[in-house]
Amino acid sequence: xxxxxxxxxxxxxxxxxxxxxxxxxxxxxxxxxxxxxxxxxxxxxxxxxxxxxxxxxxxxxxxxxxxxxxxxxxxxxxxxxxxxxxxxxxxxxxxxxxxxxxxxxxxxxxxxxxxxxxxxxxxxxxxxxxxxxxxxxxxxxxxxxxxxxxxxxxxxxxxxxxxxxxxxxxxxxxxxxxxxxxxxxxxxxxxxxxxxxxxxxxxxxxxxxxxxxxxxxxxxxxxxxxxxxxxxxxxxxxxxxxxxxxxxxxxxxxxxxxxxxxxxxxxxxxxxxxxxxxxxxxxxxxxxxxxxxxxxxxxxxxxxxxxxxxxxxxxxxxxxxxxxxxxxxxx
Amino acid sequence: xxxxxxxxxxxxxxxxxxxxxxxxxxxxxxxxxxxxxxxxxxxxxxxxxxxxxxxxxxxxxxxxxxxxxxxxxxxxxxxxxxxxxxxxxxxxxxxxxxxxxxxxxxxxxxxxxxxxxxxxxxxxxxxxxxxxxxxxxxxxxxxxxxxxxxxxxxxxxxxxxxxxxxxxxxxxxxxxxxxxxxxxxxxxxxxxxxxxxxxxxxxxxxxxxxxxxxxxxxxxxxxxxxxxxxxxxxxxxxxxxxxxxxxxxxxxxxxxxxxxxxxxxxxxxxxxxxxxxxxxxxxxxxxxxxxxxxxxxxxxxxxxxxxxxxxxxxxxxxxxxxxxxxxxxxxxxxxxxxxxx
Numbered sequence: 001x002x003x004x005x006x007x008x009x010x011x012x013x014x015x016x017x018x019x020x021x022x023x024x025x026x027x028x029x030x031x032x033x034x035x036x037x038x039x040x041x042x043x044x045x046x047x048x049x050x051x052x053x054x055x056x057x058x059x060x061x062x063x064x065x066x067x068x069x070x071x072x073x074x075x076x077x078x079x080x081x082x083x084x085x086x087x088x089x090x091x092x093x094x095x096x097x098x099x100x101x102x103x104x105x106x107x108x109x110x111x112x113x114x115x116x117x118x119x120x121x122x123x124x125x126x127x128x129x130x131x132x133x134x135x136x137x138x139x140x141x142x143x144x145x146x147x148x149x150x151x152x153x154x155x156x157x158x159x160x161x162x163x164x165x166x167x168x169x170x171x172x173x174x175x176x177x178x179x180x181x182x183x184x185x186x187x188x189x190x191x192x193x194x195x196x197x198x199x200x201x202x203x204x205x206x207x208x209x210x211x212x213x214x215x216x217x218x219x220x221x222x223x224x225x226x227x228x229x230x231x232x233x234x235x236x237x238x239x240x241x242x243x244x245x246x247x248x249x250x251x252x253x254x255x256x257x258x259x260x261x262x263x264x265x266x267x268x269x270x271x272x273x274x275x276x277x278x279x280x281x282x283x284x285x286x287x288x289x290x291x292x293x294x295x296x297x298x299x300x301x302x303x304x305x306x307x308x309x310x311x312x313x314x315x316x317x318x319x320x321x322x323x324x325x326x327x328x329x330x331x
Numbered sequence: 332x333x334x335x336x337x338x339x340x341x342x343x344x345x346x347x348x349x350x351x352x353x354x355x356x357x358x359x360x361x362x363x364x365x366x367x368x369x370x371x372x373x374x375x376x377x378x379x380x381x382x383x384x385x386x387x388x389x390x391x392x393x394x395x396x397x398x399x400x401x402x403x404x405x406x407x408x409x410x411x412x413x414x415x416x417x418x419x420x421x422x423x424x425x426x427x428x429x430x431x432x433x434x435x436x437x438x439x440x441x442x443x444x445x446x447x448x449x450x451x452x453x454x455x456x457x458x459x460x461x462x463x464x465x466x467x468x469x470x471x472x473x474x475x476x477x478x479x480x481x482x483x484x485x486x487x488x489x490x491x492x493x494x495x496x497x498x499x500x501x502x503x504x505x506x507x508x509x510x511x512x513x514x515x516x517x518x519x520x521x522x523x524x525x526x527x528x529x530x531x532x533x534x535x536x537x538x539x540x541x542x543x544x545x546x547x548x549x550x551x552x553x554x555x556x557x558x559x560x561x562x563x564x565x566x567x568x569x570x571x572x573x574x575x576x577x578x579x580x581x582x583x584x585x586x587x588x589x590x591x592x593x594x595x596x597x598x599x600x601x602x603x604x605x606x607x608x609x610x611x612x613x614x615x616x617x618x619x620x621x622x623x624x625x626x627x628x629x630x631x632x633x634x635x636x637x638x639x640x641x642x643x644x645x646x647x648x649x650x651x652x653x654x655x656x657x658x659x660x661x662x663x664x665x666x667x668x669x670x671x672x
Contacts, residue, residue, distance in 0.1 A: 032450065069647065083363075084647035087517075091395050091524070093363035093646035095387055110517065111449070116526040120394030217505065 027145070030128040030138065031106060033114065037123045038100045041146050045099040048086055048108045050277035051127070051142070052077045055103075057278040058143050058151050065097045073272070073279065091116055101125060101145060107195075107276065127276075131198040132284075135276040136160060159281045163202055166288055169295045170204040176291045178205045179228035179260075182215060182274070189218045195276050203288040204295075205230070220254050227258065230265045230291060234274060267291065335617050343614060347627040351404070354631050358400050358638040363646050364391045399523050401536050402595060403637050403651070404630040405543055406523070407602055409592040411629025412547050414603030415610075415621050416585030419557045420578055421482050428589035428603035431474075431489030435496035436466025437593040442500055442515055446507050453528030455518075456594045463590030466492060471582065479575040480582060521599030521652030523637055542591050547626060550584040553577045554618035561616070599652045601659045602629050612666050632659065 024036040043065040046052040052071040055064050066081040068089060083093040086108045094102060099122065104114050106128040114124040125145060127138040136156045143152020180196060182188040190196045191211040200207055208226045209218055233245055246266040249255040260266065267290045272279040289296050359371055366374075366388055374388045413428040421430070428434065440462020444454040470492050474485030504515065527535045556577045559567040568574050592599070610624040636654035643649065 082646055084645070088648045088650070090363040090641060090646040090648055092391055092641075095391055095395070096364040098387070112517075112522075112525045116395070116524060119526045120390045122390075213506070 027123075027125065029125045031111075031114075031126045033118060033124070033126065035118060035123040035125070037125065037145055039147075041100040043097065043099045043101075044146060045083060045094050045097055045102045046071065047083070047089060047102060047104040047113065049073060049077075050107075050275040050280075051103045051105060052080075053272075053275065053277040053279055054139055054142060055146070057155060058139075058146065058148050060143075060146050060148055060151075063146060065099055066094070073275075073277075089113060091120075095120070095122065103127070103142060105129075105276070129195055129276045130193055131195055132163065132202055132280070133198075135195060135280065138276070139278060155278060159278055162281055162285065166202060166285060170288060170292055173204050173292045173295050175201075175206040176204060176230050177208050177226075177228050178230040178232050178291070179209065179223060179226070180207050180232045180269075182234065187218045187220060187223070188215050190214070191216055195280075196274060199273060199280055199284050200232075200287075203284045204292050205232070205287070223258065224254065228260055230267055231258070231260050232267055232269050232287065234269050235271050335615075335620055340620050340623065343620065344623045344627060347624060347631070351627055351631050351634070354634050354638070355400055355404075358403075358634050359392070359396055361638060361642050362391070362396060363641075366391060398527060398532060398536075399637060400634055402523050403633040405536070405539050406592045406596045406599060407606075407629035407631070407633030408547070408626040409543055409588040409629070410599065410603035411606035411610075411625040411632075412550065412622060413585040413588035413592070414629075415607035415618070415625040416550050416581045416588075417603075418607055419561055419618065420480075420581045420585065421486050422561065423482070423486065424608070425604070426486075428585070428592070429493070429598060429600075431470050431485070431586065432466050432491075432493035432496055433463045433470075433586050433589040434593045434598045435493045435500070436469075437463040437590055438515075438519060438598065439496050439500055439503075440465075441518055441594070441597075442503055445515060446503070455525075456528055459594035460590055463586070463594060466496065467583070467586040467590065480578045485582075517650060518597035520650040521597045521655075523596055523633075523651050524648070525595075539591065539595065543588065546584045546587040546591070547622070549580055550588075551619075551622050553580050554622055557581065557618040558616075561618075597652070599633065599655060601652075601655045602632050605659050605663045606632055609663065609666055612670050 023039040025039055026034060027037050028034050042063060044055065044060075044063050045065055046055055046067045048068065049071045052064065052067045053073050055061060056074050056077065061076065064077075064080055066083050067077055068084060068086050069082045070086050071077040071080070071082075081093075081097060083089045083097065087110055091113070094117065102114075102117055102122055102124040104124055104126045106126060109126070114126050117124045125142070127142070129135040129138050136159060139159075140149075140152045140156045143149055143155070178200065180190050180200060182190060182196075189209045189211070190200075190207055191209070191214045192207065193212065194214050197207050208228045209216060209222075211218075231249065233248070244266075245268045246261060246264045249258075249261045249266055255261055267287065269287045270283045273283040273287065360366070360368060364387070370388050371392060374386075374392045376382075378389065378393055410428050414426070417426040417428060417430060418424060420426075437459040440458040440460070441455045443462075444451070444458030448454045470485065470489045471480070473488035473492070474480055476484045529535050556567065556572045559570055559572050560574060560577060564574050589603070606629045607621060607625045610621055610628050614620050614624055632655060633651065636658060637651045639658065640649035640651050640654040
């Protein structure tokens, strides 16, 4: 599934000397499309928020020629020239930015966009991560393509180290059974093959929904039957509200009767939990602390969480305010 | 009213073709990538004399704008011609190219191809066309009565087929998980952005326009008979019209045009319903004039709608199907009220 199919090899030497000004390498992207990408990429257009975020995390924002209207993390991404939405970007606006490379992802972009750009000779590398490991290897590949292998390897190693630390801390904890709410009405949750499900596992949680679709619509009856221990909301739902996440559900019919809601086991994951980008590791750490506070209790003050990024505001406020002691996590 | 001479048909068609030309020029000129009129002419000239280069002008003109315009003309002309045909065949002013389920069959075919072979180039167009053809055949056999096509039976059979196929589509959309299924929502709204499925773009469009010419030409040969049939099937029969044959030709030709349009662009709404009505209001109900004017009018509307769709909320693009309804409905109401007054 998330296995990397990336194969890179330099173009044959004859072709390189013929066009020594514009040396390229032939690359197969994660969807199996083959293309020639310049060795020296100077201008990149990102077609998805998580890719934009990755470019900033790699410190390569000077190479980012344009992004989409949805790219809001970090805030500086909003000032880059936009090529339209993630689903319906203007191909002309992309060409007008003279990119050496366009980055896309299967989770939000349309295949037609990549096909159409490749057809007119604009290389589009499409990533397709289904797991956190896949996200890390996509990040490393993108760093390679952008001529930043070293910062890429460093970033990936650091993220991996943090994940390993987290794994060690949660090793003895039983998995929390959670309902991950992507959308409330209609209720949309996540399937087991999504990177969100994998991120939940890293955070010491398991989605109670055993669907094979990526974004299954779930009936409320099913939720009542499954009685998840925790309900995980994403901050999209409550961005404008300041009160505790549990208040959001307590007065709603059926939701209010769930044992998780009665016990106050409603937690908030940051927006980044649904974006396969380096910031996802922050979101995993933050959710793990909310679901398994005991595992972090003794060394809470030297937590390695990075809070400088504005995106963690919701996570931070939720963590500070809403936590109640949890004696029933282990079932 | 003046008699309808071939000369008058040519004059009106020529006038509409001139409008279409202006719209095409505008559509070639505007867009997120700024190109001056002079550069457009130079690029077009170089491309036409086989002197094309790999410049960005050439990428934008030959890679993006021209294929979209060519597809828009084909789809608009097919849908409007098909709509005019169905309105006569079913003797129902509400008939449009999709009323008999052809588009739903095409959509189901497209969707199955997205599930089974999401990365196969050209599979979606092929599967959509097969779905359309299968629906055309099924509705034909369901819609016969006493050995010939009966308008009311055909309409009922088509509507039932359409809703049944739509239900299967919704069922699959909720159940199945294919990497390309997001494309399906765009497909159902109508989309001109998909690139041609082959490197030989000229050959591809040549093939599509050939199919259009055959189907629209076949329908045009029935236009005098259609005029008579519209006054009453029995009367037309008494006047020597082979009603069964005419209805069969119109049914197959109109369905084929719909199948052609939806397999390359998805289901673009309104054009097939509104354009024939607008042309009737402007130029009268004679099918000898209505078929060519609808074809050109449909092309104008789609190219115009697509041009607006990719400029008014630039750099994001509005699906062409949304634009046709947004701009089409007010125009239609204006023309309708003006005629009533």
